[in-house]
Amino acid sequence: MAADGSRTIEFYWTCNGACGLAGSAHWQANGDxxxxxxxNADGWGIEAxxxxxxxxxxxxxxxxxxxxKTGDLTEGNWYNIQLCLVKGSDESCSDGWSVHA
Structure with a gap:
């Protein structure tokens, strides 16, 4: 986590062939x-x-x-973010990671 409370979570595909970054979730503390x-145009979406x-x-x-998505949050408060891969009713989510406003 950055000193200002920002954080990025990235998801990488592991496979045989063309693999790499699928997407990311990012909390930008400056601007909430x-x-x-x-x-990656693979049919899966990313939810932060x-x-x-x-x-x-x-x-x-x-x-x-x-x-x-923006909106004011109370400065100095701690929150959790997570990255989820979503497709139809399927989803797979990361653990929660701490951030602050």
Whole structure:
């Protein structure tokens, strides 16, 4: 986590062939912005989820795409974010990671 409370979680595909970064979830403390970035046109979306209930999602959008959700949060408070891969009713999520506003 950066000194200002920002953090990025990245997801990489592991496979035989063309593999690499699938997408990321990012918390930008300066501006209280939750960001989901999908860089791989593989049919899966990226959701950045926050413990406040805020969600930035690329679900159903064509890649590459970045979605940002903003809104003021109380400065100095701690929250959790996680990255989820989503497709239809399927999802796979990372552990929660601490961030602060």
């Amino acid at each position: 912005t939750l960001i989901a970035k999908d860089v 989820r926050m413990s406040t209930g805020r969600v930035a999602s690329t679900r159903g959008l064509s890649s590459p795409v970045t979605v940002k």
